[in-house]
Amino acid sequence: MDIAFLKNQLPDFNALDASQIEAVVDDLLASSRGALAEILNCDALPSWYNLVEPLEKIDQQFERVWGPIGHLDSVRNSDDWHTAYDSSMQKVTEYYTELGQNAGLFARFDGLANSEAYQALNLAQKKVVDNALRDFRLSGIDLPSEQQAEFKRISQRLSQLSSQFGNHVLKATQAWSKQITDSARLTGLPESAMGLLAQYAQQKQMEGWRITLDFPSYLAVMTHADDRSLREEVYRAFATRASEQSEFKEFDNSGLIEEIRQLRQQKASLLGFSSYADYSIATKMVETTDQVIGFLRDLAGKAKPQAQSELDSLKAFAAAELGLTDLQPWDITYASEKLKQASLSLSQEQLKPYFPVDHTLSGMFKIVEQLFGVKVAQKTGVSVWHDEVRFYELHNPAGEVIAGFYLDLYARENKRGGAWMDVVQSRWRHPQGDLHLPVAYLVCNFTPPIGDKQACLSHDEVTTLFHEFGHGLHHMLTEMEHLNISGIAGVPWDAVELPSQFMENFCWEREGLDLISAHIETGQTLPDDLFDSLKQSRHFQSAMMLARQLEFSLFDFLLHAEYDATNPEALADLMARVRDEVAVVIPPSYQRFAHSFSHIFAGGYAAGYFSYKWAEVLSADAFSLFEETGVLNQQTGFKFKNTILAAGGSVDPMVLFKAFRGREPQIDALLRHCGISDQPNAA
Structure with missing residues (x-):
């Protein structure tokens, strides 16, 4: 196999071009199938050494060869690269589906699991074997051959659709831009944002400034531009990306979304699940779809009244101070920044x-x-x-x-x-x-x-x-x-966000900010007045932000939990139903958020976006031990490292959490961090 782009144990990213991808992947697949045949031809009873170890060698080679190819599709995308990547992705998906439906391999794992050799394995090794058996069943190992072929076809098509969805979002984001030659239209933008937009223009040999839909550019306009019509224009371009509402209809994801929904339901049904949401949670901490929906609706019930109050305050401020008597979605970020400056003497530009x-x-x-x-x-x-x-x-x-x-x-x-x-x-x-x-x-x-x-x-x-x-x-x-x-x-998806959300807490604490802040000109750490304002800002419109995340989470979960193949609910109708239940900000009818919702249509969060909030309960409660013992307490830090981080996917995350915290997780820390009172709602 020609893997010259692997240099020692790290990739040489400049030694691989698009013309090589398919040949490299073909060699990888041929080598892997050959190694797999050797495993299956082994006459000895299945053991860790003749089954799991050689399979890990195959998987490790995939990680090293296929991984950089997929990575470069995300960070150095081109049409040639994506075409070659997309074609290779179909072959890789086919291989893994075949692997998951390999009766001989399943039989050897099943034999190992029911042998004395299994009893001699350590807990981590047993978890590897148990996960493998679970994944075989979730790959259709128990299906008749005709249904296995259908499962394989669906898996390949879903892989292709997800890749196309993500590429459409990238292309649609890049397709739109707006040149500005009159600086008056950009009044309100800080110097740093003006410099960024000027740099974007220079990169295209343009005069003036160039607004794009890249997030730094989009956010600068939505936060600071005094020109309301400009904000609306940029908002509309961003909100309609990759949809039939965009001027670039060649990147419309509408058809892809409907086919993805249909095929996911078919995939789940083949395996005996009532919905794709049930299929999704088979590998998660949560146990039932009702548990997820109840969790989200309970949080929404706590957040929505306060979110409405926050929005009412913003509307009153915008009307009185900004002359915006009909606050629109493209005004909210702008007006919120003005309100934050007025009420907290704080802005992102002050902090930068x-x-x-x-x-x-x-x-x-x-x-x-x-x-x-x-x-x-x-x-x-x-x-x-x-x-x-x-x-x-x-x-x-x-x-x-x-x-x-x-x-x-x-x-x-x-x-x-x-x-x-x-x-x-x-x-x-x-x-x-x-x-x-x-x-x-x-x-x-x-x-x-x-x-x-x-x-x-x-x-x-x-x-x-x-x-x-x-x-x-x-x-x-x-x-x-x-x-x-x-x-x-091997970490359940609804626990994988625990360490990431845990680390965010240090950005809000004096001990952390003293280490990460130093004014670029004076070297001064964040002064007390700005620190106090920053701490207060953690609760600024926190219920509105929580309501928005719950909107995304509930939309995703109901999309997959309540899909009716005979009469699928229109995407817009479902979104409207969810917003009516949990949202306080209602966007215009042309908004097409779902069409760029890559987390669930091109990533790993399908029927799993709720994981962010589920894991945030764990992360906030975990951090509360640091609040009790000291924000940078090394003993507590080592305890977190040696339980949550060290164990990887070898132990159930609830067991790890209780080992760290000494009890079941509690929601009060999350509500406190969000500034939301955990009080029963009035009828």
């Missing part, structure tokens, strides 16, 4: 100079060193996919390298929006004894540096950075050595 990116990173690493006893150091000479990307190593107290991660901070063309952590390679012990260290991708879309000035982060961007680094720590500080349960692998 206190978070120059290099100092904030350094402070975040100091927090991690204090909590978990690991040092982070940048390493040069590592192949990266863009000049702005950095690579870091984690060292234990003895100075040994234990992990690494790539950091890609800034928004740019041909890069998927949002922020995420992904796996470069997992911590894994080779059968011959070599330990492969965990390495992560950490990807964000922050406002890039302007000219030769260092970028400064908004506080929102700082919390996003900590969130993604929390995912990275979950991956990198694992002590597991089996791929199936190493890091985030």
Whole structure:
């Protein structure tokens, strides 16, 4: 197999081009099938050594070869690359579906699970075997051959549709832009935002300023532009991306969404589930769909009255102070920023100079060193996919390298929006004894540096950075050595957000802010008046934000839990029904949020977006122990590391949580962080 783009244990991203992808993947698949045949031809009774270990070798090779190909489709996208990636994705999906329906392989795992050899395995090894048997059943192993073929067809088609959906969102985001040559139209935008839009124009050899739908550009206009008609125009372009309402109808995701809904239901039905939501929670902490819906509606009941009160206050302010007597969705971010300045003497622009990116990173690493006893150091000479990307190593107290991660901070063309952590390679012990260290991708879309000035982060961007680094720590500080349960692998999706949301808390505490803040000109840490305002701002419109997240979560879950194949509810009708129940801000009829909802249509959160709120209960309650013992208490930090982080997917997360907290999780910490009173609602 020609894998020249793998350099030692890290990829050489510049040694692979689109013309090579399919050949490399074909070689990978042929090699994997050959190795699988050897496993199946083994005459000995199934054991860890002749079954699981050789399969892990196959999976580890997939991780190393296929992983960078998919990663570059997200961060360095091009038409040629995506076409080759999409074609290869179908072959990879076919392979994994075949693997999940391989009767011989299932029989060997089943034989191992019912043998004396299984009883001799440790708890982590037993979890690997148990997960494998569960996944066989969720891949259709028990289906008749005709239905297995149908399951395979559906899986391949869903993989293709998800890839197309994500690509449409990226292309639709890039397709729209607006040149501004009259600076008066941009009145209200701070100097940093003007510089960003000027830089966007210069990149296209344009005069003036160029607004795009990349989030830093979009947010700058929605937050600061005094020109209401401009805000509305940009809002409409963003809100209709990848839909029939957009001027770029070639990227319309409407048909893809309906086919995805239909095929997911068919897939679940083949396996005997009543809905795709039931299929989804088979691998999660929650036990029933009613449990999820009840959880979301209970939270909504607590949040909506306060959210309505917050919106009423905003409307009154906008009418009295801004002359906006008919507050519209494109006014809300703008008016909210003005209200925050008026009531808290605080704005994101005030905070940005206190978070120059290099100092904030350094402070975040100091927090991690204090909590978990690991040092982070940048390493040069590592192949990266863009000049702005950095690579870091984690060292234990003895100075040994234990992990690494790539950091890609800034928004740019041909890069998927949002922020995420992904796996470069997992911590894994080779059968011959070599330990492969965990390495992560950490990807964000922050406002890039302007000219030769260092970028400064908004506080929102700082919390996003900590969130993604929390995912990275979950991956990198694992002590597991089996791929199936190493890091985030095998962790139920509704628990995987616990470490990420946990890390966000340090962005709100004095002890954390003293380490991550230093004014770019004076070096001063965040002063007391701004700190006090920031702490108060955590509750600013917090119920409105919670209601919006619950809107997304309930929409996603009902979309998959209540799908009727004979009479599917129209997407717009479902969204309207959910908004009527939980939302306080109702967008215009042309808004098509679902058409760019990549989390559920192009990511891993289908019937699982509720995981953010479910895990936030755990993360807020976990952090409350730090509030009790000391925000940077190392003893508590080591306890978190050695229970939640070290165990990876080897132990049920509720068992881990109770081992850390000493009790069942409680919702009061989440409500307190959101500034919401846990009181019964009036009838």
